[in-house]
Amino acid sequence: MAREVVITGVGVVAPGGIGSKPFWDLLVSGRTATRTITHFDASPYRSTIAAECDFDAAAEGLTSEEAGRLDRATQFAVVATREAVGDSGLDAAELDPYRTGVTIGSAVGCTTSLEREYAVASHGGRDWLVDPDLAVPHLYDYYVPSSMAAEVAWTVGAQGPCSVVSTGCTSGLDAVGHAVRLIEEGSADVMVAGGTDAPISPITVACFDAIRATTPRNDEPATASRPFDRSRNGFVLGEGCAVFVLEERERARARGAHVYAGVGGFASRCNAFHMTGLRPDGKEMAAAIETALVEAGVAADEVSYINAHGSGTKQNDRHETAAFKKALGAHAHRTPVSSIKSMIGHSLGAIGSVELAACALAIENGAIPPTANLHEPDPECDLDYVPLVAREAQLDVVLSVGSGFGGFQSAMVLTGPGRAER
Amino acid sequence: MPDLTLDELARILRDCAGEGESAGRDGEFADLPFTDLGYDSVAILETAARLKQEYGVVLTDDEVMEIGTPGRLLELARRQIAGAS
Amino acid sequence: MNAAVVTGIGVVAPNGMNTEEYWNATLTARSGIGRITRFAPDGYRATLAGEIRGFDPAAHLPGRLVPQTDHSTRLSLVAADEAVRDAGLDIGELPEYGVGVVTANSAGGFEFGHQELDNLWRKGPEYVSAYQSFAWFYAVNTGQISIRHGLRGPGGVLVSDEAGGLDALAQARRLLRRGLSAVVTGAVDGSLCPWGWIAQTATGQLSAAEDPRLAYRPFDEEAAGFVPGEGGAMLVLEDEAAARKRGAPGVRGRILGHAATFGPKPGTVPPDDATALRRAIELALADAGADARDIDAVFADAAGVPDLDRAEATALTAVFGGRELPVCVPKTLTGRLCAGAGPLDVATALLALRDGVLPPAVHTRPSPRYGLSVVVGRPRELRMRAVLVVARGLGGFNSAMVVGGSH
Incomplete structure (x- = not known):
């Protein structure tokens, strides 16, 4: 019999809410966590807005050694992992180490630490030939981000397949998809999987400025992320993390685990078009959605909610709307869609996992988070985007999608625990 | 501030975005669409940034989207340079 | 399913810029390791690398790709071009979403990123290139290969340091099992810039020798690090x-066959502990439906660091018992290529299987106490059925792959 995978634990570090409960509370409130950047002086930059996490390492249980050594995104991952494992009720001592693996998604790895250390080793940017005496001993951990997976693996005692998945802005979705496949094929029984990124750093802000992808609506930071709105003009850079405990379904059932959702389907495609541009027809995203639905054994009219990529750029939201229509046909107009990037910004490689967490919590709590700041929909974006106010709903089948630089298009179908039982 | 010529603009484009694919194309370089030359939106943004650094030219998001040819870009840039001097 | 077969190979290496050039150089023990020329290495603890020299991107790639790509991405495209050509792959004849791309990476287009950090910190934010938004991140090679060849199947990118290259090939095989027609897969890696260099020297695992003949000596009593x-x-x-x-x-x-494991936290076990690596090898054999007796040679990870050499030797002798199984380290001619190491070792193993000859390791005199029969100095003829390839990543990543010949 085919092995299936369920989510039994969720941990989140998000702007406006550290921990899955504060995160969910933010989402259903429709409040936004986007603000003027405080992590560094962003005044010389085109976009000065970000969705920052108010993260106190010590308060979140990290030692000063960990806080000093680990990149911020890795810190997020460790904290979210501990929450997820605690939430799952799994006893770490009962895990078979070689049957437990880790997949962490990240688009930009330890870029913030790398930049911080670069400023030191280059004497403030003066020297191309950086000073080796100013290299911290763990610099290699920043240089190659598999260290993020290593740290999570050590946190849970995992010795099975461990790696980082780094497919740009779909990393968070793809990491979970990768972990699901490892369980399905029998390489692991438990996977700790998720995505993390903490990219709010000068080099990242500058590169998105250069490509004019982020919103320069600096005088209105709280309402700057406007997915699907006519006045949208770019995304808000964010940071964050979500980690899940994924288990083979029968194993979870045998131990009486609480199940948030089953992973019914996952698919990804490349648009092979352009590293940053999107064709308006959304064809490859639609193909990913269709394949994921087929795998889940779900018809278009059974999808009760779509969590959109909804980054708030002119091209994405148009592309995505077209993809939904292509994949779901007439049902696209009857299916609520929302983008939580309106509230927590776009945390690159993390966001796919954070959005999956929102989906799992939406199923759990019976409510759809809204799209904030949506006051005047773009006529080209004419679906039900759940503007401004959360909506109660029993969710049986939820679709989450992502799109990223490099042409990556991914889709995952989560099924409510009741459905997963069938 | 030195004047911006078409040749200079072509050099900047080449520097920022590589050799254009103008060989064998009919028409003056100035009038060939950027897309025909193989220059995409990122190439234009990169060129816009260089024009700002070297000539103080500032192009709005809308202008960047609408500029279709090297000739149009040259015209916009030269107008700003003339206005500044 | 049917077996996963390799139908095309493309190589870019310090001692050869295509498959046959590399293979000939390897068999004749021609090394690509030398003093770094990409930047002045004088002030650094390590000064040697396997550098790819004299590469002119304009000769291989369209002009407009050059400003937007890191050196390692350009090399990836060249290798992928050769592999696709070698396979005679006609994308138009295959299902629309039937061909995917899975690469591994370690530090991304790091040199490009270094350049942009330099621009930002020395000159200011406005001097950061728009290409920085996609030229350095770890997914870049998968993205650019997919665009260049019109490959619209699933795209994957794995990072597990030097184990990642084998993990990427395993992921490609996984996609074939799920119904994909073909996958372009592997890794081309490397960041020879000062900023990447001090990250690597900070591990203390790089050889400080200035003479290439003394620098990278895996399983040797005098082993004191490796050359990247x-x-x-x-x-x-x-x-x-x-x-x-x-x-x-x-x-x-x-x-x-393939398997991956991860080691326990350093400090909780002796530094030469071999348990997790041994498990990866055993699981890979099981995945291949093979016995230790079915393996005719091993391409070792060969860290050249005494504790790691000891661990690898322990794992190999535990699995293969008292057999005089030949161990190959062609990477003594190229340096350790991080994510690129595993795929290059696999390519080399396939060539060895094809020609019935094992490539030599150079400059090392393996100590008998490791109990390994390392092929040194000259190639050794041997008809083989299957070969084991081992790759490890810093932190405890272990990846093992079993490959076979074309028959």
Whole structure:
């Protein structure tokens, strides 16, 4: 019999809410966590807005050694992992180490630490030939981000397949998809999987400025992320993390685990078009959605909610709307869609996992988070985007999608625990 | 501030975005669409940034989207340079 | 499913810029390791690398790709081009979403990123290139290869340091099992810039020797670190029946089995603990449906660091018992290529299987106390059925792959 995978634990570090409960509370409130950047002086930059996490390492249980050594995104991952494992009720001592693996998604790895250390080793940017005496001993951990997976693996005692998945802005979705496949094929029984990124750093802000992808609506930071709105003009850079405990379904059932959702389907495609541009027809995203639905054994009219990529750029939201229509046909107009990037910004490689967490919590709590700041929909974006106010709903089948630089298009179908039982 | 010529603009484009694919194309370089030359939106943004650094030219998001040819870009840039001097 | 067969190989390495050039250089023990020329290495603890020199991107790639790509991405594209050509792959004849791309990476287009950090910190934010938004991140090679060849199947990118290259090939095989027609897969890696260099020297694992003949000596009593390099290999993997159906020009070999494990936290076990590596090897054999007796040679990870050498030797002797199983380290001619190492070792193993000859390691005199029969100095003729390839990543990543010949 085919092995299936369920989510039994969720941990989140998000702007406006550290921990899955504060995160969910933010989402259903429709409040936004986007603000003027405080992590560094962003005044010389085109976009000065970000969705920052108010993260106190010590308060979140990290030692000063960990806080000093680990990149911020890795810190997020460790904290979210501990929450997820605690939430799952799994006893770490009962895990078979070689049957437990880790997949962490990240688009930009330890870029913030790398930049911080670069400023030191280059004497403030003066020297191309950086000073080796100013290299911290763990610099290699920043240089190659598999260290993020290593740290999570050590946190849970995992010795099975461990790696980082780094497919740009779909990393968070793809990491979970990768972990699901490892369980399905029998390489692991438990996977700790998720995505993390903490990219709010000068080099990242500058590169998105250069490509004019982020919103320069600096005088209105709280309402700057406007997915699907006519006045949208770019995304808000964010940071964050979500980690899940994924288990083979029968194993979870045998131990009486609480199940948030089953992973019914996952698919990804490349648009092979352009590293940053999107064709308006959304064809490859639609193909990913269709394949994921087929795998889940779900018809278009059974999808009760779509969590959109909804980054708030002119091209994405148009592309995505077209993809939904292509994949779901007439049902696209009857299916609520929302983008939580309106509230927590776009945390690159993390966001796919954070959005999956929102989906799992939406199923759990019976409510759809809204799209904030949506006051005047773009006529080209004419679906039900759940503007401004959360909506109660029993969710049986939820679709989450992502799109990223490099042409990556991914889709995952989560099924409510009741459905997963069938 | 030195004047911006078409040749200079072509050099900047080449520097920022590589050799254009103008060989064998009919028409003056100035009038060939950027897309025909193989220059995409990122190439234009990169060129816009260089024009700002070297000539103080500032192009709005809308202008960047609408500029279709090297000739149009040259015209916009030269107008700003003339206005500044 | 049918076996996962390799139908195309592309190599870019410090001692050869295509497959046959690399293989000939390897068999004649021609090394690509030398003093770094990309930047002045004088002030650094390590000064040697396997550098790819004299590469002119404009000769291989369209002009507009050059400003937007890191050196390692350009090399990836060249290797992928060779692999696709070698496979005679005609994308237009395959299902619309039937061909995917999976690469591994370690530090991304790091040199490009260094350049942009320099621009930002020395000159200011406005001097950061728009290309920085996609030229350095770890997914760049998968993205650019997919665009260049119009490959719209699933795209994957794995990072597990030097184990990642084998993990990428395993992921490609996984996609074939799920119904994909073909996958362009592998890794081309390397960041020879000062900023990347001090990250690598900070580990203390790089050899400080200035003479290439004394620098990288895996399993030698005098082993004192390794030499890094840039390069790697890209492969085309296909479902065997699908390859036959489309009339693939030839099968270069097979991927028979794979497994990955992760070690316990350093400090909780002795530094030469071999348990997790041994488990990866055993699981890979099981995945291949093979016995230790079915393996005729090993391409070792060969860290050249005493504790790690000891661990690898312990794992190999535990699995293969008292057999005098030949151990190959062609990476003594190129340096350790990080994510590129595994795929290049796989390509080399397939060539060794094809020609019935094992490539030599150089400059090392392996100590008998490791109990390994390392092929040193000259190639050794041997008809083989299957080969084990081992790759490890810093932190405890272990990846093991069993590959077979074309028959």
